Amino acid sequence: MTALWTPSADRIEASNLDRFRRAANARHGLDLGNYTDVHRWSVEDPEAFWRLVWDELEIVGVAGDRSYQSAEPMTETRFFPDATLNVAENLLAGDADELVMLFAGESGARRELTRRDLRTLVARMAAAMRAQGIGPGDRVAAWLPNIPETYATMLAAASIGAVFSSTSPDFGVDGVLDRFGQIEPRLLVAADGYRYGGTVHDCTHRLAQIRAQLPSVERVVVVPYETPPDPLALDDVADAVTLDQWLAAHHDAEPTYTPLPFDHPLYILYSSGTTGAPKCIVHRGGGIVLKHAVEHRLQCDIRPDDRVFYFTTAGWMMWNWLASGLATGAAIVVYDGSPFHPDADVLFDLVDELAITLLGVSAKFIDALRKQGREPCTTHRLESLRTICSTGSPLVPEGFEYVYRSIKTDVHLASISGGTDLCGCLVAGDPTGPVYAGEIQAPGLGQAMAVFDDDAQPAPTGRQGELVCTAAFPSMPLGFWNDDDGHRYHEAYFARFEGVWHQGDFAEVTEHGGYVIHGRSDATLNPGGVRIGTAEIYRQVEQLPEVAEALVVGQEWADDTRIVLFVVLADGITLDEDLEARIRRQIRTNTSPRHVPARIASVSEIPRTRSGKIVELAVRETIHGRPVRNREAMANPEALAHFRDRAELAR
Numbered sequence: 001m002t003a004l005w006t007p008s009a010d011r012i013e014a015s016n017l018d019r020f021r022r023a024a025n026a027r028h029g030l031d032l033g034n035y036t037d038v039h040r041w042s043v044e045d046p047e048a049f050w051r052l053v054w055d056e057l058e059i060v061g062v063a064g065d066r067s068y069q070s071a072e073p074m075t076e077t078r079f080f081p082d083a084t085l086n087v088a089e090n091l092l093a094g095d096a097d098e099l100v101m102l103f104a105g106e107s108g109a110r111r112e113l114t115r116r117d118l119r120t121l122v123a124r125m126a127a128a129m130r131a132q133g134i135g136p137g138d139r140v141a142a143w144l145p146n147i148p149e150t151y152a153t154m155l156a157a158a159s160i161g162a163v164f165s166s167t168s169p170d171f172g173v174d175g176v177l178d179r180f181g182q183i184e185p186r187l188l189v190a191a192d193g194y195r196y197g198g199t200v201h202d203c204t205h206r207l208a209q210i211r212a213q214l215p216s217v218e219r220v221v222v223v224p225y226e227t228p229p230d231p232l233a234l235d236d237v238a239d240a241v242t243l244d245q246w247l248a249a250h251h252d253a254e255p256t257y258t259p260l261p262f263d264h265p266l267y268i269l270y271s272s273g274t275t276g277a278p279k280c281i282v283h284r285g286g287g288i289v290l291k292h293a294v295e296h297r298l299q300c301d302i303r304p305d306d307r308v309f310y311f312t313t314a315g316w317m318m319w320n321w322l323a324s325g326l327a328t329g330a331a332i333v334v335y336d337g338s339p340f341h342p343d344a345d346v347l348f349d350l351v352d353e354l355a356i357t358l359l360g361v362s363a364k365f366i367d368a369l370r371k372q373g374r375e376p377c378t379t380h381r382l383e384s385l386r387t388i389c390s391t392g393s394p395l396v397p398e399g400f401e402y403v404y405r406s407i408k409t410d411v412h413l414a415s416i417s418g419g420t421d422l423c424g425c426l427v428a429g430d431p432t433g434p435v436y437a438g439e440i441q442a443p444g445l446g447q448a449m450a451v452f453d454d455d456a457q458p459a460p461t462g463r464q465g466e467l468v469c470t471a472a473f474p475s476m477p478l479g480f481w482n483d484d485d486g487h488r489y490h491e492a493y494f495a496r497f498e499g500v501w502h503q504g505d506f507a508e509v510t511e512h513g514g515y516v517i518h519g520r521s522d523a524t525l526n527p528g529g530v531r532i533g534t535a536e537i538y539r540q541v542e543q544l545p546e547v548a549e550a551l552v553v554g555q556e557w558a559d560d561t562r563i564v565l566f567v568v569l570a571d572g573i574t575l576d577e578d579l580e581a582r583i584r585r586q587i588r589t590n591t592s593p594r595h596v597p598a599r600i601a602s603v604s605e606i607p608r609t610r611s612g613k614i615v616e617l618a619v620r621e622t623i624h625g626r627p628v629r630n631r632e633a634m635a636n637p638e639a640l641a642h643f644r645d646r647a648e649l650a651r
Contacts, residue, residue, distance in 0.1 A: 053446075387414060
């Protein structure tokens with residue numbers, strides 16, 4: 001297989017990763033020659049690797065004498081057990097006059113914040129939190145759009161040691177309560193509205209309902225989205241004040257940062273919860289700082305003068321990932337709105353306008369552009385763009401080819417995969433190595449990755465199995481909230497292969513040492529006892545111009561499982577016998593007869609999570625007549641109605 005892109009020698013030499021490689025060789029007398037060598041060293045000598053990360057990537061804090069303390073089980077392993085640091089201090093370190101945040105709203109609104117601006121806002125918010133009696137370990141919840149105040153709320157909480165948790169304002173009342181109700185925040189910071197797809201959505205009525213059902217909340221701070229909130233609209237929200245009112249007494253506050261242990265809790269993130277109540281995943285501050293420093297600086301080659309963008313909401317872990325970009329010295333670009341309003345050019349317009357160097361999007365966004373026949377390379381300059389990141393779901397080989405054909409030929413396409421579970425990547429990009437169609441380039445640095453067969457043995461190259469990590473890493477969660485004995489945490493990640501982190505992805509290692517993700521393990525199809533990744537079928541079906549999107553599940557049938565394929569068709573197309581035959585032929589020819597669906601049905605819409613992932617498990621439950629317990633986690637739960645009581649599935 002020919003590489004789609006290979007970095008030049010000059011680009012490799014100028015990369016942060018190559019400088020880090022040279023530093024490792026100089027300090028430890030090593031002869032590391034490339035990424036593969038650096039990765040091998042990172043997992044064979046984690047003590048030396050993570051110490052060098054702390055030093056070379058200039059982590060702010062007191063490291064202590066020990067960088068790694070191994071233990072069994074791996075959840076007892078500790079990184080920098082003697083260290084103290086503050087996450088906010090790490091993210092706000094640097095020249096006060098440098099530009100660190102650029103906000104772009106769907107309406108055309110623009111804001112620029114220097115580090116001084118952000119520090120000032122954070123200091124005032126932290127002072128207001130302290131005045132309210134909030135301290136280390138207290139929970140601060142944010143129901144906010146992707147705006148500067150959301151980042152400032154997080155940084156203020158982190159500066160005093162409070163635990164931050166967020167979700168986006170498109171979540172309904174039940175979705176917010178399912179999350180924040182479990183962690184009992186003392187402070188709720190919320191917006192009075194948000195804009196998406198050309199429409200402004202008011203949040204004040206839902207906010208009143210949410211506050212009424214969160215008895216732990218002592219204060220609600222309302223952030224104006226576009227105009228100052230109407231005081232009358234807040235009358236029904238108990239304990240509510242506007243942001244300006246809350247900060248009024250703290251004009252002269254100065255930034256202060258409480259030194260905290262490496263393992264002090266920083267974030268509570270949530271599993272998607274599409275088939276049950278979301279899990280509340282507690283992340284340690286030091287682990288997030290260390291893990292994101294490696295991913296940003298070494299794997300994405302982010303530099304101080306860069307401008308970093310990821311399309312995300314405050315309800316997805318990529319928001320937390322983007323926030324950590326502040327620690328690189330780069331400016332982060334914060335966008336709130338739809339990536340398709342007024343059209344699919346909006347993100348590329350931002351690249352040109354704001355000189356974005358890293359553009360982060362979902363695989364589905366790239367697939368949608370490809371389906372629309374968009375050619376950004378002909379409509380935009382994209383001169384500043386050096387890296388494109390893709391995550392959220394597997395990027396098919398045709399998506400890789402589309403990026404290099406239709407977006408930019410000389411760009412590092414970093415397909416990455418990990419999850420909310422670790423707030424980072426297990427497999428990731430290598431800015432010094434070639435990119436091959438359909439492959440994530442490499443295991444993440446410090447991640448002892450493997451693919452296991454059912455007997456917990458490494459699967460041969462090219463053989464599909466379970467994606468695992470066989471050794472501890474810094475951003476492993478502290479645990480789940482209200483899981484005092486760790487039982488649910490163990491069941492989630494360590495029950496399948498004792499003592500080994502099981503990610504729940506069906507994957508394979510390629511001949512290049514890269515990785516292909518074939519879908520979630522719990523959504524893997526199993527007709528006749530043969531495991532099939534859903535991504536293999538999506539790749540084939542979505543090549544057909546008549547098919548806009550697809551979703552595939554396994555249906556329990558005649559003491560076995562049969563494959564059922566649902567398709568959203570292009571405008572003006574109907575699902576007739578000829579199209580069904582061509583779909584089956586496309587799948588059979590390019591995969592195997594076992595991949596061919598037993599039933600094909602047309603639907604008008606595919607249900608998704610709020611971060612854009614299709615919800616195969618919820619559809620599987622629906623076609624079997626079983627309840628979907630947490631519809632609020634979905635962006636469009638009404639779409640499940642298209643899958644209920646389908647006549648095609650009764651025969």
